[in-house]
Amino acid sequence: MRFSPQDEEFRRRLRRWLAENLTGRFAGLRGVGGPGREHEAHAERVAWNRHLAAAGWTCLGWPAEYGGHGATFAQQVIFHEEYARSGAPPRVGYMGEELLGPTLIALGTPEQRRRFLPPVAAVAELWCQGYSEPGAGSDLAAVATTAALDGDEWVITGQKVWTSLAQVADWCFVLARTDPGSRRSQGLSYLLVPMRQAAITVRPIRQLTGTAEFNEVFFDDARTGHENVVGEAGDGWRVAQATLAIERGVATLGQQVGFRRELDALVDLARRGPAAADPVLRDKLARAWIGLEAMQAHALATLENAAPRTGSFGPGSPGTGSPGASGAEASVTKLLWSRWHQALGELAMEVLGAPSMAARGAPYDLDDWQRLFLFSRADTIYGGSDEIQRNIIAERALGLPRQARP
Ligand SMILES: Cc1cc2nc3c(=O)[nH]c(=O)nc-3n(C[C@H](O)[C@H](O)[C@H](O)COP(=O)(O)OP(=O)(O)OC[C@H]3O[C@@H](n4cnc5c(N)ncnc54)[C@H](O)[C@@H]3O)c2cc1C
Numbered sequence: 557m558r559f560s561p562q563d564e565e566f567r568r569r570l571r572r573w574l575a576e577n578l579t580g581r582f583a584g585l586r587g588v589g590g591p592g593r594e595h596e597a598h599a600e601r602v603a604w605n606r607h608l609a610a611a612g613w614t615c616l617g618w619p620a621e622y623g624g625h626g627a628t629f630a631q632q633v634i635f636h637e638e639y640a641r642s643g644a645p646p647r648v649g650y651m652g653e654e655l656l657g658p659t660l661i662a663l664g665t666p667e668q669r670r671r672f673l674p675p676v677a678a679v680a681e682l683w684c685q686g687y688s689e690p691g692a693g694s695d696l697a698a699v700a701t702t703a704a705l706d707g708d709e710w711v712i713t714g715q716k717v718w719t720s721l722a723q724v725a726d727w728c729f730v731l732a733r734t735d736p737g738s739r740r741s742q743g744l745s746y747l748l749v750p751m752r753q754a755a756i757t758v759r760p761i762r763q764l765t766g767t768a769e770f771n772e773v774f775f776d777d778a779r780t781g782h783e784n785v786v787g788e789a790g791d792g793w794r795v796a797q798a799t800l801a802i803e804r805g806v807a808t809l810g811q812q813v814g815f816r817r818e819l820d821a822l823v824d825l826a827r828r829g830p831a832a833a834d835p836v837l838r839d840k841l842a843r844a845w846i847g848l849e850a851m852q853a854h855a856l857a858t859l860e861n862a863a864p865r866t867g868s869f870g871p872g873s874p875g876t877g878s879p880g881a882s883g884a885e886a887s888v889t890k891l892l893w894s895r896w897h898q899a900l901g902e903l904a905m906e907v908l909g910a911p912s913m914a915a916r917g918a919p920y921d922l923d924d925w926q927r928l929f930l931f932s933r934a935d936t937i938y939g940g941s942d943e944i945q946r947n948i949i950a951e952r953a954l955g956l957p958r959q960a961r962p
Contacts, residue, residue, distance in 0.1 A: 557856050563630045567638060573611065574642040582607070586643035590814075591931035592765030592922075594646075598724060601648050605679040608647075615653055615677045622661055622669055623677035629859070636810025640817070651721070652676035652683040656729055659746075659799045663787050672727075672748065684725035684751070686716040686773060687796065693718075694944050696731070697740040697793070701775060703732040703747055708782045710734075710747055712775040718938070722758045722771040725751050730775075731796050734789050744792035746799075748784040755779065764930040766920045800940075801886070808889060809859070812852050815897060818928065819844055822904055825925075831907045840903050844896070851892045858885040884953035887945040894935040894942060901929035 559567070578586060582604050588596050608614055617632045618624020627635070639647075647653065657676045660669050675681035692698040701714025712732055722728065728749050735743025751758070755778040760768035787795040823841055831837045904925040905912040912929070915921050922930070936942045950956040 557630070557633065559630055559634065563628075563634060566631050567634045570613070570635060570638045571642070573613070574638060574644060577607065577611070578642060578644055585645045587645075589645040590924075590927075592763070592767055592769070592927040594721065594769040595767050597645070598648070601645050602679065602682075604645065605648050609649075609677060609679045614647075614649065614679065615657060618657060618661060618673075618677070622657075622673045633809050633856075633859075637813050640810045640813035643817075648721075648724070649676060649679040649682060651685055651725075652679075652681065652727075655685060655799050655802060656683045656727075656748075658802045659729075659786065659795065662798060663795055665783075667783065668748070668786065681726040682721070682724055684719050684722045684728045684773075685799075686719055686722075686728040686730035686749070688718045689715060690717055694941055696796070697744075699731050699733055699744060701730065701732045702736070703730075703734045703745060704736075705734075705782060706779075709779045710749075710782060710784070712747065712749060712778045712780065714775050716773040716775075718761070718770045719758075719773045720770045720938075722751065722773050723760060723768075727751060728773070729786070729799070731792055734785075734792075738790075741793035743790050744796070745789045746786040746792040746795035747780055748786065749775075749778060749780045753778055764933060765922065765927050808855055808893065809852075811893070812848065812855065815848055815851075815893070815900070818900060819848060822900065822907060822925075825904075826907045829907070830909070837903075837906060840906070844900055844903060847892075847896045847899075851889075851896055854892060855889050858889060884949050887940070887948040888953075890939060891942055891945045891949070894945075897935050898932045901925075901932040905929050 582600070585597060585600060585604055589601055605614070612625060613635070615622075615624040616627035616635050617629075618626075620626045653676055657673055660672055664672070672681075676683070686701075687696060687699075689699060689701060691700060701712065701716065703710045703712045705711075710732075712730065714732065716722075716728075716730070719728070728751050730747045730749045731744055732747055733743055734745040738744070749756075755776045757774040757776070759772040759774070761770055761772060762768050763770070786792075819841075822844075826832055826837060826841060908925055912926060915926070916923055940948075947959055951958055
C-alpha cells in the first residue's frame with residue numbers, strides 16, 4: 557500500500573502522540589488486556605480510551621458531522637498499525653465504535669444518531685452484541701428471544717449467550733423476534749437495550765484461560781423505548797447483516813500488527829532455546845512468517861478494493877466511514893487469520909516444549925503463550941466459524957450448489 561506525504565505526516569503525529577501519552581499513569585497499560593486478559597485494568601483502560609477520545613483519536617473513519625474525523629482509508633490503516641505497534645491496550649469501546657456506530661450512521665434515524673453516537677465517540681457508553689443464543693449461533697435466523705410493544709416500550713424476553721463484555725456494557729444491540737408467528741429471518745428487529753436494569757441478569761462464563769470475557773444474558777421483561785429499533789420493526793435481519801459486514805473491516809489490519817508482534821516475540825524465544833537448532837521448528841516459524849505476509853497482502857488488497865478512490869466510504873459498509881471487505885472476500889480474510897493465529901498458539905507450545913504443559917503456579921497461573929494457545933481455540937468460532945466461512949466461499953465465490961438448509 558502506498559502512503560502520501562500527508563499520510564506519513566499523520567503517522568508521525570500519531571506515533572509521537574502515542575509515545576508521549578502512553579506514559580505516567582498510562583505507562584503500565586502497554587501490553588495489558590489482550591486475549592484471555594480482558595479483565596485486566598478495566599477502569600484504567602476506560603480512562604485511557606477517554607483520553608484518546610479527548611485528543612481526537614477515536615471514530616477516525618466516521619464523518620465529522622457524527623463526531624468522527626472523516627479520515628481516509630490510508631489514515632485508518634495507519635491508525636490501526638501504529639496503535640497496535642505502540643503496545644497500547646485493546647480499545648474498550650470497540651463494539652460501539654466499530655460495530656454499532658457505523659450501523660447507526662448507515663441505517664439509524666437522525667434522533668438515534670444524535671442520542672447514541674456522541675457517547676460512543678467520547679467512550680462514555682460501552683456496548684455489547686446480543687446476537688447468539690443457546691439455539692442460534694451459526695444458524696442466527698433461529699433467534700428465539702422475543703420483544704413486544706407495550707405502550708411506548710418494547711418488552712424483551714429470552715436469553716443471549718457468549719455475549720462478550722456484557723459485564724461492563726451500558727447498552728446492548730439485541731436481535732429479537734418482534735413478529736410472533738414469524739419464522740427464520742423474517743419478523744426480527746434490531747433493538748438498542750439499556751443493560752443497567754433489574755430485568756437483565758448477566759452471568760459470566762468461565763473460559764479455558766480461567767477468565768470470563770463473555771457471558772450469558774437473561775432478559776426477563778427487560779424494557780427499552782419504542783424509538784430504539786434500528787431500521788423498521790421486522791427488518792432486523794438486514795440491519796444485523798450490515799453490522800456483520802462492518803465487523804470484518806479495516807480494524808483487522810491492526811489485529812495483524814498485533815500478530816506480527818506475537819510472531820516476533822516467538823522467534824526471539826525460539827532463538828534463545830533449543831528450538832533454534834531444530835530444523836522442523838525453524839521451518840514452521842518461516843512458514844508462519846510467510847503466512848502472515850500473505851494474510852496482510854490479502855487483507856489490504858480486499859479492503860483497498862472496497863474503499864473508493866476518494867473519501868472513506870466503502871461498499872462493504874455503505875456510508876459508514878469504515879471501509880469493509882464484503883461477502884466471500886471477508887470470509888477468506890477471516891479463514892486465513894483464524895487458522896494462522898490458532899497455528900501460532902500451537903507452534904508456541906512446541907517452541908516452549910514440555911514446560912508449556914504446566915501452569916507457572918497454583919491454582920492456574922498461565923503465561924502469555926499458554927493464554928494465546930488456549931484463547932486462540934476461539935478464533936475459529938467467533939465472528940462466524942471456519943465451517944461457515946467455507947460455506948460462504950463455496951456458495952458465493954466458487955458458485956458451488958447451496959448447502960441444504962433446515
Ligand atoms: C470468544 C467468543 C466471543 C463471542 N462473542 C459474542 C458476542 O459478543 N455476541 C454474540 O452474539 N455472539 C458471540 N459469540 C458467539 C459466536 O458468534 C458463536 O459461537 C458462533 O456464531 C458459533 O455459534 P455456536 O457457538 O452456537 O456454534 P454452532 O452454530 O452450534 O456450531 C457448532 C459447530 O457446528 C458447525 N456448523 C454449524 N452450522 C454448520 C453448517 N451449516 N455447515 C457446516 N458446519 C456447521 C460450526 O462450524 C461449529 O463447528 C462469541 C463466541 C466466542 C467463542
